Amino acid sequence: MRLRTIGLIVTLILGVLVVPVAVDAQQPVKVARIGVLLPGSAPSPSAPSAALEAFLGGLRELGYVEGQNVAIEYRWAEGKLARLPDLAADLVRLKVDVIVTLGTPGVQAAKQATGTIPIVMLAVADPVKSGLVASLARPGGNVTGMSTLAGDLGGKRLELLKEILPKASRVAVLWNSANLAMVQRFREAQAAAGVLGMTVLPMEVPGDPTDFERAFAVITRDRPDALLVTVDPFTLAHRRRIVELAATHRLPAIYETKFFVDAGGLMSYGASAGEVYRRAAIYVDKILKGAKPADLPVEQPTRLELAVNLKTARALELTIPPSILIRADHVIQ
Numbered sequence: 001m002r003l004r005t006i007g008l009i010v011t012l013i014l015g016v017l018v019v020p021v022a023v024d025a026q027q028p029v030k031v032a033r034i035g036v037l038l039p040g041s042a043p044s045p046s047a048p049s050a051a052l053e054a055f056l057g058g059l060r061e062l063g064y065v066e067g068q069n070v071a072i073e074y075r076w077a078e079g080k081l082a083r084l085p086d087l088a089a090d091l092v093r094l095k096v097d098v099i100v101t102l103g104t105p106g107v108q109a110a111k112q113a114t115g116t117i118p119i120v121m122l123a124v125a126d127p128v129k130s131g132l133v134a135s136l137a138r139p140g141g142n143v144t145g146m147s148t149l150a151g152d153l154g155g156k157r158l159e160l161l162k163e164i165l166p167k168a169s170r171v172a173v174l175w176n177s178a179n180l181a182m183v184q185r186f187r188e189a190q191a192a193a194g195v196l197g198m199t200v201l202p203m204e205v206p207g208d209p210t211d212f213e214r215a216f217a218v219i220t221r222d223r224p225d226a227l228l229v230t231v232d233p234f235t236l237a238h239r240r241r242i243v244e245l246a247a248t249h250r251l252p253a254i255y256e257t258k259f260f261v262d263a264g265g266l267m268s269y270g271a272s273a274g275e276v277y278r279r280a281a282i283y284v285d286k287i288l289k290g291a292k293p294a295d296l297p298v299e300q301p302t303r304l305e306l307a308v309n310l311k312t313a314r315a316l317e318l319t320i321p322p323s324i325l326i327r328a329d330h331v332i333q
Helices: 003-023 052-061 082-092 101-114 150-164 178-197 209-223 234-235 239-248 258-260 271-288 310-315
Strands: 032-038 070-076 098-102 119-124 144-145 170-175 199-204 226-230 253-255 268-271 305-308 330-332
Touching: 032 082, 032 101, 052 271, 070 082, 082 098, 082 101, 098 101, 098 271, 101 119, 101 144, 101 234, 119 268, 119 271, 144 271, 150 178, 150 226, 150 253, 150 268, 170 178, 170 209, 178 199, 199 209, 209 239, 226 239, 234 239, 239 253, 239 258, 253 258, 258 268, 258 305, 258 330, 268 271, 305 310, 310 330
Parallel strands: 032 070, 032 098, 098 119, 119 144, 170 199, 170 226, 226 253, 253 268, 305 330
Antiparallel strands: 268 305
16 A cells, blocks of 8 residues: 555656656747848849858857748848838838848838837948947947948058059049938048049949949040949949949949959958858847847957959959959959
8 A cells, every 4th residue: 555655656746847848848939030121132042142141150150040940031122222111111010029231221221110129230331420329339229230441441442453553543433422321431532532642533323223324424534544332232232233334344443342343343342241241140149138239339340351353354454463462362263
């Protein structure tokens, strides 16, 4: 009798111990929802996005697997920046946990759509001057992320052009005049050119793809020696067209990001897109774990990369000096 009683007690104890394990095993995994708002077009198998893969890779390194514990809602503006506000509002209606977006117009659209959902910005030149954050150290509000230092590098890009074209004195600057952040970028390019004894010829493209041909008519009329292309979501989305027009007019050009060199552009110098996107994944992870954007300092890229397309150089009958090739991070043959 005593053995039966002891056996019953042991069975009951084991049952109590096992039940919580079974309950825990049935707890659903919380799925985080990330909204990704980008100005360009969705990548395809024939044209994948290395930057986007860097972001997804960064998430995987932090333990996030799409379809398991994270769901990503993509919204693409297809190069039409006027669509960004509606796309941002759509992500807000879906109640995503965080929005990741590229460039000043994208962040502005997201910030106008929500004052509560955290926003992680990618590649914004000057978020303080743009009014997106209070300061780099203490952003305040619901926005944080990466600043690209784009304006500070204009002089260095012009110096690289001078290394290839020592006699260059007239440089055309292509910029999106519909983007207020680019107005400052153009002025910085003017100032840097003045220091180098160069004259700047403005090529304004006010946010309409049909204006590229008109802008490049400046080349036929004014005969600049080289071209500097400032990058914002609009020019980035239409990089292939810009590169094609530069090739048609046989104009040596330098860009702010390697994306243009991958599309056939001559040369670029700027922040590593892979690093910027991978760092964005770290911001997302911190926010999903409870950190507030207001308390996360805005970062500036620690790695700058120089890319050169030798195929394009040969087409332009240019010789790239060894001094540039030895410093290049990427050389496309």
